[in-house]
Amino acid sequence: MTTSRLAPVATTPPLEPELAAALARALQQVNNVVLGKNPQVRLAFACFLAGGHLLIEDLPGVGKTTLAHALAATLDLSFQRVQFTSDLLPSDIIGVSVYERERAAFKFHPGPLFAQLVLADEINRATPKTQSALLEAMQEQQVTVDGITHGLPSPFFVVATQNPLDLAGTYPLPDSQLDRFMLRISLDYPDRDAERALLAAADRREVIGHLQPCLDNAQILAVRAAAAQVLASPALIDYVQALLAASRSHADIRVGLSPRAGLALLNAARACAVLAGRSYCVPEDVQQVFAGVAAHRLIPGSASNRTRDQLAAALLTQVAVRQAIA
Amino acid sequence: MKPMQPLTPAQFDLTAASICAAVLPHLWRLPWLFSTPILILLIGRWLQRRRGGARLPTWIKLPLILLFPVLIIFHYGNIFGREPGAALACAMLALKLVETESRRDARAAICFASFVLMSALLFANSLGFTLLLFAALTLLLAAMRELEPRAADASVQNRRATVTVDLRSGAIALAAAVPLAVCVFVFLPRLGSPLWGAPDDTSARTGLGDRMAPGSVQQLLIDDSPAFRVSFDGPLPPRAELYWRGPVLWYFDGTTWTRPGYLASNRGAADLQTATPTIAYDVSLEPTDRRWLLALDMPVAAPDNAVRGADMTLVSRTPVDRLLRYHAVSAPKYRLDATLDPQQRALALELPPGLDPQARALAQRWRSELRSDDVIIRAALDLFHKEFFYTLNAPLLGRDSVDDFLFDTRRGFCEHFASAFTFLMRAASIPARVVTGYQGGYFNAAGDYLVVRQSDAHAWSEVWLAGRGWVRVDPTAAVSPQRVQLGARAAAGARAPWYQADWLQLLRNRLDVVNRFWNDAIVQFNALRQQSLLTPFGIAKADYVDLMWTLIGASSVLLGLFAWWVLRAPRTAADPLDAAYARLRRKLDRAGAPSLATEGPLTLAARGEDHWPGNRALQRLFANYVGLRYAGALSSTQAVREFARAVAALRLRAHKP
Structure with missing residues (x-):
């Protein structure tokens, strides 16, 4: 073997050691819940850290919701799930202003969108109007109701799912709207070993209930800042x-x-x-x-x-x- | 009009250095009348510029420009011809530096400098000198490159690094020109004369003269330059037979032996009977500016373009002013002039009247006491053998030089012995003459040829004996047989000076092979050689027009190829990091791990780890490449160079899947 006098090129790691360890732990924890989907979980993390929104296009029952749940629990994010249907109205997700008699004023009641992680399930079932409302909120990270602008929580991460097969009575997202999602992944069926483990192990929901948060909000912002650098x-x-x-x-x-x-x-x-x-x-x-x-x-x-x-x-x-x- | 672009200090220095390099090959042979002012001009200008001196006014420059032509006419008589022309060119080049202020000036100066540089080949064209000129030419090309405008940020700030880069590019440019130069060399129509044929230097060259005075051979004995080279058709004759016959001397005036001019052409048919076997050989005679040709005793016939005198001296029809090659055949066993022509007999017995009475007396005593010529010769040789010493440091001799030598100093070398012996023979009524030439030579086994140096110069005698003709007698051999066996210096027991140490001699003899090749293949390349080179390619008889078309065609093809190569090479390939990484990938490919251009370095590193587990050098290389290329450490050219070196040093065992 050649003995090389070549000096290594010095580079600095992007994160403090504890932060890096916490991030690795978080990744590991989600992987333990969503079995056999390392690359997809990694992409989901990358999407979240880069400040984008995630579109999961897949069949029902392959773990889309589980992934979203696990992410929320691990990253200590407030979680809301919205099941999109054809009769869902924009105000159903954004929230409404209600007149309060005792104060003689309108009070804004925030909708499910006011969470750090919003799972927009089967987004293509909603009408384009509702879809637009969601996508606008994703883009601006704020909603305006009755002339008043309400900021959405930070970090704000939308995970939308879409069923590519069951197209009857749906409104597929137009190409221009798809552009708003930073990443689109599909989970696909788990491989044989992962599926066996899934079948043998405890219920996923129970597992998620026991998950410990690995990163707090401040740490998440620090990692996002490092990614931008x-x-x-x-x-x-x-x-x-x-x-x-x-x-x-x-x-x-x-x-x-x-x-x-x-x-x-x-x-x-x-x-x-x-x-x-x-x-x-x-x-x-x-x-x-x-x-x-x-x-x-x-x-x-x-x-x-x-x-x-x-x-x-x-x-x-x-x-x-x-x-x-x- | 474009504004003047002033020279940076680096540009000026390189231009000045180029001009010096162009003038230097001339300087050693220019008369001091020119070399001194040229040197003063060059150095003075450099100092003046260094001090930031202002541009010289015209009233200084104009007289300088007029001064040199006047000096040249004063010294040479006219301004045309090789010598005055070169002097004028050198002087004008030096003056050009004086007025060089802008890039345009410097470019013109360098172009002219390359002309001046090449004109030095008119005076000398040995291999070493030519190589020296190439080195100088590299400098000129480097200066040209330095004058090129380039982006301010691209130039390296470090001065030495700049010059190194310039020199390298100059060398590359020179190397790129080699194919074209070869093409022109081969196809350019030749005149009958050899390459760089030019009217020759009239300054004296060392070599055998047509006279022998005390000390004349001594001059040669300390000169180690080759006189001629010989390749034998057959085996090398024994050293004792290697008597290279030069001019034969008949007249003696008491100190100097000379040769009657008319003997050269007079009575070309000598009475020579030869016996087999004969020796055939080729001689390459270095230029002597004289007309003597050398041949072994005795030449059977005169070579082309030469005549054989009555005394077997070979005389060329024209002075040997350039390397001359001729074929000769000699017979070591011969009988010359069984009967002696009365005119020659008279000449061979003539002695200077009134000089050297003691020697005459001795010879006459021998004549009266001893019966035959043979015994007299033996007596003379015995005398030398018993009481004389061979030395290169011979004492000076007086008016009666033979007497002084025979009865007083008794030490000397070949010319003393040959002179004294011939004198004694004549005094004893035996016709005798002095033969000058060379004896021996060094057989260069590496090149299978014999090189005879000026230091091998020798002189011996010939006596005419009834029935046997002219017989060679070497009196020096009687005193010092080693002279013939070993060579002059060894015989003299002189301690070799440092520059003649054994290893140096060996080196020089090796180098002589190269020089001989240079002489034969390059300098002697003439119309005839050109033809013989083209014949195998079916060009039986190429006239100038054919050659010209071939030259144009071949150089167009070469230039086209060159242009294609230059335009085709991607510009970014110049990036040393990319080049080194490409090399690394080629190495992996050859070792059995091919990669695609679409694969990133980490992918390849992982594959490398797969194929050669634990090869830390390989992993380090990939880590460094990633670091340099993607982690922003690219600023350091040093690191890139080290990376390239490490890639070059990487050895991979072939991977077997």
Whole structure:
């Protein structure tokens, strides 16, 4: 073996040791509840740490709700679940102002949206009007009722689910609205071992009830701040740009990735780097989040018979990490 | 008009250095009348500029410009020709530095400097000198690069680093020009004369003269430069037979032996009977500016373009003013002039009247006491053998030089012995003459040829005996047989000075092989050689037009290839980190771990750990690459260089899946 005199390049970790340990514990705890879904849990964490919102597109019963519950319990977030139906009105989620006689004034009664983690279940069942209200709130992190602006709690994290198969009587989110979700993941069936463990173990709800919070709000804000500080070197930005450019020039893609998508990609990659204990982004971070960030934003051409996920994967296998040495 | 771009100190210094480098190869042979003012100009200008001196006014520059042509006409008589031309070019180049203020000036100065530099090849074209010129040319190219405008941030602030980068790019530019140079060298139509053929230097070269005065050979004995090189068709003859015949001397005036001019062409047909076997060989004679050719005793025929005199002296029709190659055949067993021409006999018995009475008396005593010529010769050789010493430090001799030598000093070297012996023979009525030439030589086994140096110069005698013709007698061999066996210096027992230490001699003999190749392949490359080089490619007879078209075609192809290569090379490949990382990936690929361009460094690192578990050097490399490329540590060029070095040092065992 060669003896190398090469001095290691010094880098500083992004987090204080205790904070890093707490984050690792939180990740581990959620993984213990949602069995066999390491990559998805990681993406969910990355999405949360990057300040985005998560869309889970999957069949019922694969653990979407469990994931949301486990996240809320572990991260010590106030939790609200809204089951979206076709008769749900915007005020049902935002809240209403009610006239109070004794005070002779309207009083705002906040809706379920006023929680740190909102699980918007089966979002595609609600009418576009209600969907818009939710997405607007997600974007602005505030709601305005009767001319009065109410700030939503911080951190504010929306996990929306959508059933891709049962389309009768639904209002699928338009492409422009999908862009509001930083990441879209699907959980899929667990593998054989994980499913066996799931079947053999205690009820998930009971497990969640016993979960201890691992990070408090202040710590979460600190981790988010660290994620925002993560270095994206010129070489990495080159790579992100190359991916964006490829998505725009690909023959099978009608509409490529927007600058907002690029920003989401970079921020999600940054959060990923923090989860890996790095204060800088590497191409692997980008690759990890790319399908989650890009797939739901890509609009395939009419002649294409490839799915959005296949297109995202194709882009990754087509763009060199470093153009110069490709 | 563009505004003047002033020179930075680095640019000026490099320009000045280039000009010095161009002038230096001329300086050693320019008369002091020119070399001194040129040196003063160069140094003075450099100092003046260093002190931040102002631009020189015209009233100083103008007289300087006029001064040099006047000096040249004063010294050489005219301003044309090689010598005055070179002097003028050097002087004008030095003056150009005086007025160089802007980049445009400096560029013009350097272009002119390269011309001046190349003109030095008109005076000397040995291998070492040519290499020296290439080094100087690298400097010129480096200066040219320094003059290129470049982005302020891209330039390295460190002065030494800048010069290093410049020199490297200069060397690369020079190397890139090599294919084109080879192409031009091979295809450029030649005149009949060799490369760099030019009217030659009239200044004297060392070598055998047509006279032998005391001390004349001694001058040669301390000169180690090669006189000629010989490659034999057959085996090397024994050393004792290696008598290289040069001019034969007949006249003696008491101190100096000379040669009658008419003998050269007179009576070309000598009476020479030879016996087999003969020796055939090729001689490459270094330029002597004289007309003597050297051949082993006795040349059977004259080489091309030369005549053989009546005394077997080979004389070229033209002075040997450049390396000359000729083929010769000699017969070591011969009989020359069974009957002696009366005119020659008279010449071979002539003695200076009134000089050296003691020697005459001795010879006449021998003649009266001893019966035959053979015995007289034996007596003379015995005399030398018993009482004389061979030394290179011979004492000076007086008017009666032979008497002084025979009866007083009794020490000397070949020319003393040959002179005294021939005198004695003539005094004893035996026709005799002095032959000058070279004896021996060094056989260079590495190149399979014999190199004869000036220090191998020798002189011996020939006596004419009835029935046997001219017989070679080497009186020096009687005194010091080693002279013939070992060489002059060894025979003299002189302690070799440091510059002739054994290892140095060995090195020099090795180098001589290279020099010989240079002489044969490059300097002697003429129209004939060019033709023989092209014949195998089916070009039976190439005239100038064919050659010209070939040259244009071949150089266009070369230039096209070069342009394609330059334009094709991606600019970012110049990034040393990318280059080193690409090399690392190639190494992994060769060792059995191929990777895709779309795979990131951590992916490859994980694969490396899979294939070569525990290889910390490999993991360290990937960690460093990630650190340098993605963790913002790129500012340090030193770290990148170390990374590249570590990649170069990485050794991977082939991975077998």
